[in-house]
Amino acid sequence: MIITVTLNPAIDVTYRLPGLTVGEVHRVAEVTSRLGGKGVNVARVLHQLGEPIHAVGLADHDFGEALARELPATFLPELEEVRRTLVVVADSTTSLWEPGRQAAVGADLRLLDLLAEQIADAAAIIVSGSLAPGVPIDLPARIAQLAAAAGVPVLLDLDDAALAAAVGTGAVLTPNEDEAARLLGRPLGDPAVAVAELAARHGGPVVLTRGHRGLIANVGGMAWEVRPPAGVSGNPTGAGDASAAGLARGLANGTPWPEILADAAALGAAAVVMPVAGEIDPDAYKTFLAEVRVRRIDHEED
């Protein structure tokens, strides 16, 4: 079983209407909504791939109950309310992201207790996305320590301060280029050099996620560059979560790194062709998996 952890879930709402004009009153033609957040999207992709999962996180009572009707899920009712991300689709797409709501005092400890109960059944843990206000910034790092103590591989797909707090835990880190540059405190420069520097500083695997340019990974001094299939277009939202799902599945199964990385890149591309986050196109995935190119780029192979 793979445990996904979501510390700031969202209800992803889409409004469709003919046009949006600032300063005007509009009647929305169509409203759709979906339970989301990065960890929930990861759980959806893994579930679609047939992997046994348990989606864990912090939410409000209604969100937890509704998600448990869709996926194996336990969300503790620790947030005042779950934020909404509103996407208004008219001639163009306008997004309004609500701030996350405050977590109850002690939510971190109760979540760690829940994970401690489940860790014996876990093949991997993945923590994805931002933290609701009130969640201690080192909670993902403490989850990594709990997993490490139990011998369970862990992937942390974080940003900003939570990512910085996770450096040194040995967990798999998956910064994007902006996040990596902020961690290094300088412009990224040669990405392979940057990833090597981050991995050395971290003492664990670092996978740099580069959108349509693919992945660069550094694991124990070995490094790979992964190029996804060219010319894939669609909705990039959720592609990172699908890639992360692939990494988590590979970690859970002990798959060799080059194969893990190819799988992650193919899943990311197979998410781009789907209109909503948290889903992949299974046929496109098979096709893309054959097209992904993984190249070893560390000096050992030069």
Add this chain to the structure above:
Amino acid sequence: MIITVTLNPAIDVTYRLPGLTVGEVHRVAEVTSRLGGKGVNVARVLHQLGEPIHAVGLADHDFGEALARELPATFLPELEEVRRTLVVVADSTTSLWEPGRQAAVGADLRLLDLLAEQIADAAAIIVSGSLAPGVPIDLPARIAQLAAAAGVPVLLDLDDAALAAAVGTGAVLTPNEDEAARLLGRPLGDPAVAVAELAARHGGPVVLTRGHRGLIANVGGMAWEVRPPAGVSGNPTGAGDASAAGLARGLANGTPWPEILADAAALGAAAVVMPVAGEIDPDAYKTFLAEVRVRRIDHEED
């Protein structure tokens, strides 16, 4: 006790952010929300005035439960979900109104049953606002018949087809100028003449609501023009609901019409000075009540 009936409630959500640009992604700085809908606003004003009320309507389970913590309220869980009205306040104000969600089959009958149980304790009933999809358009008219049979005065603040279906019930009708013109099927022309014509056709009181220009009422051939205090500015949202609350209170107490109308105009103005719908400024209300002018305009007085 005054019963307020809301057949298409709303959660009124306000986003505040520095600027809104179509096609961009925005982080919302502040989110506030409030349980609303026209009948709920009427109930809030009456409650603030110290009137015994019972707010009744159709909603979902969460809305009903949350409203009952704020007001004496029974909302049947007959809607899939309660719609949201989103107001985005940036440099200017942009509104996005979700469509109402479908009501369960038989919701109208269950609401009538609820009202039939409560009618013995009612001094007046007021039905305000639109109808959720699936609610038969003549439900307000049937509520008026139920009230009439019990000798309870009823006010219907409706629009479009539900208003048209209520003509002939004898209930107090409160169209605005657009609604009155649509009912007559012609441009409004002299509003006093139009109101007299509508009242004659309806066989009951008609109060034309004219925003900052006040009210014109025709009751059994007697007519009054009511001028609110001049120069009141602020937020007109909810002013009509505050006026309607005044009318309902007057009907419940058997107050003479000129006094009812003065009260309604003063309450409307006292709502304009408040930033949110469903509230009045009590001091402004007292001041405005002294400033309102009610003039008899039917021929009896010429």
